[in-house]
Amino acid sequence: MKEIKDKPDKGMTRREFFKTSALLGGSGALAQILSSCATVQKHVETGKYALNKVENSIYSVCLQCHTDCPIKVKILDGVAVKIDGNPYSMQTMNPAIPYETNIEEAAKIDGGLCPKGQAGIQSLYDPYRITKVLKRAGKRGENKWQVIPFEQAIKEIVEGGKLFAHVPGEENRVVPGLKDLFKLRDPALAKKMAKDAMNVGKGKMSLKDFKKKYRRHLDKLINPDHPDLGPVNNQFVFLAGRIEHGRKEFAKRWMLGGFGSINWYEHTTICEQSHHIAYARMTDQYKDGKWSKGKDHMKPDLYNSEFVIFFGTGAFEANFGPPYLANLVTNRLVTGELKFAVADPRLSKTAAKAWKWLPVKPGGDGALAYAMIRWMLENEKYDKTYLSNANKAAAKKDNETTWTNATWLVKIEDDGPAGFLRASDIGLGSKDEFVVMHRGKPIGVDPYDENKPVEGDLLYTGTIRGIKVKTAFQILYDYATSKALEDWAAEAGVPVQDITTVAAEFSRHGKKSVAELYRGAVQHTNGYYNGQAIITLNLLVGNPDWKGGLSKGGGHWHEDGSKKGQPFNLKSGLHPGKLTAFGHRLSREKAHYEDSTLYQKDGYPAKRPWFPHTSNVYQEVIPSAQDGYPYPIKALFLHKGTPAFAAPAGDRMIRALVDLDKIPLFFACDIVIGETSMYADYLFPDTAIWERWGTPHITPACPVKQSKVRQP
Known part of the structure; x- marks a missing residue:
C-alpha cells in the first residue's frame, strides 16, 4: 500500500492546519468577548454606573417561560448587557413602585427576575441565530442550505413548481404552491357551503342534494x-x-378568515390542556339554553389565603412563576399568615419549605383528592349552605357570588349517571330548567334566576315518574365512599394519617383554603379526572371568588378588541372579504366521529381517534398528515415550535416530516435551525422576543387587571 504523506511538499500538515484554525476561531471569539468587556470597562473607569441611567433602560416583557414577566433591559452603546425585573410590575417587585414614580428614579430600582429570564442575553446574541432565508439544498434533514432572497422564497411557496430540481432525486418533483390550495375564495359561497357540508355529515342533508346544489363548485x-x-x-x-x-390573533385571522383553512393549531395539548379542560368543565354555566365555556385557569388569592395545597406544582419553581410567587409566598410564610402543603412525588423546592409534604405516586393525585373528599364528607367538613344554593338568587341571598349544581338531579341509567334531569322530563317546567329536591319535593330551577331563590337537598336517591335520579352531590358521595380511606391512601401512596391531618387543616381554614394544581397533577392519561377531583376540594369549602379563595385574577384588555368598551373589535368585525373556514380538522378535534360522512361510510372503529371535547391537539397533526386521515395535506407552516422534540415518539414525527409525498411543502420560521425546523424546505429567520412587539397576557395569580406590552 502506498504511504500517504501527512505533510505535503509545501504548506502545512493537517494537524498544523487544525491547530491554526482553532487558534483563529478562538481568537475571533475572544476578540468579541474582549470587545464587550472593553465597552463595560470604559464605563467602569469613569467611576459611574451607566446602567441605571434612564436612557439606558428599555421596559419590555420576557417570554423565556409563559409567566411573561415584565422586564427592564439595560443597554450600553446599543447592546443589551443586563436584564432585570420591571419595578413598576407586581410580578417582579412586590409591592411595585407607584406608576407615578419618575422614570429617572425608576431606572435606579431593579425588580427581581429568575436566571432563565436573565439568560435572555444569551439567546438574543446566540451566534447560531439565523439571519437570512434558507432554502433546502439537499434532502430534508441533511442540513444543506442555500441563502435566497425573502421575495424569492415567498414567490416559490405561493406559486409552487419544480422548486428542488437542484436536489438529486427531486429533479422532476412538482411542489404544489399555496395558490393551488387557495381554491374556495368566494365569502358568500363559503358561508353557504359550510352549513350544508356539515349537515351532510350529520345526516340532515343528502349527499345527492348537496352535489346537485353545488355541482359547479365540487372541484x-x-x-x-x-x-x-x-x-x-x-x-x-x-x-x-x-x-x-398578538401574533396568535392575527395568524388565526389570516389563516381562517383570510386563507379559509380550518387547520390552525398551537401547542396547548402538550402543555396544560387537561388542566384547562378540567377547570372549564367545572366552571361551565348554563345560560340561554346552552352551556357556555367556563374559566380554564384559576389561581389561589395568595395575598389572603391561609392554607394552600399545591398539587404537582409550587411557588418556588415552574408555575406562574418564581419571581412573583416565590416573593409573595415567602413573605406570607415568614409572617405566619400562610401555611401550605405539597403533593408531589419528588421533594421539590416548594415541598422542602412546606408544612407537609405528601409524596404521592405519579398519577395518584386524584386518589389523594378523593381520600380527602371522603374524610370531609364523612366528617361533614364542607360548606352546606354554599352547596345547597341551586341558583343565582339563592347565592345572592346568602351573600355568595357563585353557586354549584350539587343539588341538581342527574338521571341514572344502567351504566351510570346520564344527563341532568330537566323540568320538562317530569312535566314540571321547561327543558331549560333543571330539577332539585327540596324537603323531598321536586322543584324546577332556573340557574340564572335572580328573583326566586332555590335551595335543594344535597343527598337524594330516588325515582321520579319512573326516572331514577340522584343529586350530583350524592354521586360524588357514593364515588368517594366506594373505597375505604385506606384503599384511596394506598392508591395515592400517602399514609392515611398524613391525609387526614391535611384534610382537617384544609377544612379548618374554610374559604381561605385552596387546592392549587398545574401540570404535575394532570399530565397523565387520567389527568382530566385528577384535575376535576382536586377542583372539587375547592367547591366543598365554597372558596371560589372569595378573598383568600380561588380567583380568576384581574384579567386584561384583549388585543383583539373584543372586551367591553374596546373600540376596535377584530374578533367579530373589521374583516371585509372574510372567508368561512369549515370542515373537519386534520386533528379531528371539536367534532364527533358520528357526525361525519366517514362514519356513514366506514362505521366503527375510526382510523384514528376523534376529540370532541378538546382543541389544539398538537401531537396529532403530523401523524395525521402521515396517515392522510381524515385527508392528506399539501403544505405545512411551522412557527416557533418543535413537535419532533416536544412530543413522544419524535422519530415517527421525523419519518413523516421527511416524506415528500405526505408533506409536499414544508416551511418554517425560527430563530435557529431547530430540532424540527431543520427538516423544512424553507426556513425564515424570526425575531427573538427582545426584538419585537407583543401583547402577552397576565397570569390569574395577579388580582389586578393589567395589560402588558412587549417592545423591542
Whole structure:
C-alpha cells in the first residue's frame, strides 16, 4: 500500500492546519468577548454606573417561560448587557413602585427576575441565530442550505413548481404552491357551503342534494363524496408552538378568515390542556339554553389565603412563576399568615419549605383528592349552605357570588349517571330548567334566576315518574365512599394519617383554603379526572371568588378588541372579504366521529381517534398528515415550535416530516435551525422576543387587571 504523506511538499500538515484554525476561531471569539468587556470597562473607569441611567433602560416583557414577566433591559452603546425585573410590575417587585414614580428614579430600582429570564442575553446574541432565508439544498434533514432572497422564497411557496430540481432525486418533483390550495375564495359561497357540508355529515342533508346544489363548485372540495372534510384550502396547515398573543390573533385571522383553512393549531395539548379542560368543565354555566365555556385557569388569592395545597406544582419553581410567587409566598410564610402543603412525588423546592409534604405516586393525585373528599364528607367538613344554593338568587341571598349544581338531579341509567334531569322530563317546567329536591319535593330551577331563590337537598336517591335520579352531590358521595380511606391512601401512596391531618387543616381554614394544581397533577392519561377531583376540594369549602379563595385574577384588555368598551373589535368585525373556514380538522378535534360522512361510510372503529371535547391537539397533526386521515395535506407552516422534540415518539414525527409525498411543502420560521425546523424546505429567520412587539397576557395569580406590552 502506498504511504500517504501527512505533510505535503509545501504548506502545512493537517494537524498544523487544525491547530491554526482553532487558534483563529478562538481568537475571533475572544476578540468579541474582549470587545464587550472593553465597552463595560470604559464605563467602569469613569467611576459611574451607566446602567441605571434612564436612557439606558428599555421596559419590555420576557417570554423565556409563559409567566411573561415584565422586564427592564439595560443597554450600553446599543447592546443589551443586563436584564432585570420591571419595578413598576407586581410580578417582579412586590409591592411595585407607584406608576407615578419618575422614570429617572425608576431606572435606579431593579425588580427581581429568575436566571432563565436573565439568560435572555444569551439567546438574543446566540451566534447560531439565523439571519437570512434558507432554502433546502439537499434532502430534508441533511442540513444543506442555500441563502435566497425573502421575495424569492415567498414567490416559490405561493406559486409552487419544480422548486428542488437542484436536489438529486427531486429533479422532476412538482411542489404544489399555496395558490393551488387557495381554491374556495368566494365569502358568500363559503358561508353557504359550510352549513350544508356539515349537515351532510350529520345526516340532515343528502349527499345527492348537496352535489346537485353545488355541482359547479365540487372541484373546490378535498373530496366531493365527503363534503364535510371541507375545501382544498384545508390542506394548508399552520402549526405553532408557544405562539404569543398578538401574533396568535392575527395568524388565526389570516389563516381562517383570510386563507379559509380550518387547520390552525398551537401547542396547548402538550402543555396544560387537561388542566384547562378540567377547570372549564367545572366552571361551565348554563345560560340561554346552552352551556357556555367556563374559566380554564384559576389561581389561589395568595395575598389572603391561609392554607394552600399545591398539587404537582409550587411557588418556588415552574408555575406562574418564581419571581412573583416565590416573593409573595415567602413573605406570607415568614409572617405566619400562610401555611401550605405539597403533593408531589419528588421533594421539590416548594415541598422542602412546606408544612407537609405528601409524596404521592405519579398519577395518584386524584386518589389523594378523593381520600380527602371522603374524610370531609364523612366528617361533614364542607360548606352546606354554599352547596345547597341551586341558583343565582339563592347565592345572592346568602351573600355568595357563585353557586354549584350539587343539588341538581342527574338521571341514572344502567351504566351510570346520564344527563341532568330537566323540568320538562317530569312535566314540571321547561327543558331549560333543571330539577332539585327540596324537603323531598321536586322543584324546577332556573340557574340564572335572580328573583326566586332555590335551595335543594344535597343527598337524594330516588325515582321520579319512573326516572331514577340522584343529586350530583350524592354521586360524588357514593364515588368517594366506594373505597375505604385506606384503599384511596394506598392508591395515592400517602399514609392515611398524613391525609387526614391535611384534610382537617384544609377544612379548618374554610374559604381561605385552596387546592392549587398545574401540570404535575394532570399530565397523565387520567389527568382530566385528577384535575376535576382536586377542583372539587375547592367547591366543598365554597372558596371560589372569595378573598383568600380561588380567583380568576384581574384579567386584561384583549388585543383583539373584543372586551367591553374596546373600540376596535377584530374578533367579530373589521374583516371585509372574510372567508368561512369549515370542515373537519386534520386533528379531528371539536367534532364527533358520528357526525361525519366517514362514519356513514366506514362505521366503527375510526382510523384514528376523534376529540370532541378538546382543541389544539398538537401531537396529532403530523401523524395525521402521515396517515392522510381524515385527508392528506399539501403544505405545512411551522412557527416557533418543535413537535419532533416536544412530543413522544419524535422519530415517527421525523419519518413523516421527511416524506415528500405526505408533506409536499414544508416551511418554517425560527430563530435557529431547530430540532424540527431543520427538516423544512424553507426556513425564515424570526425575531427573538427582545426584538419585537407583543401583547402577552397576565397570569390569574395577579388580582389586578393589567395589560402588558412587549417592545423591542
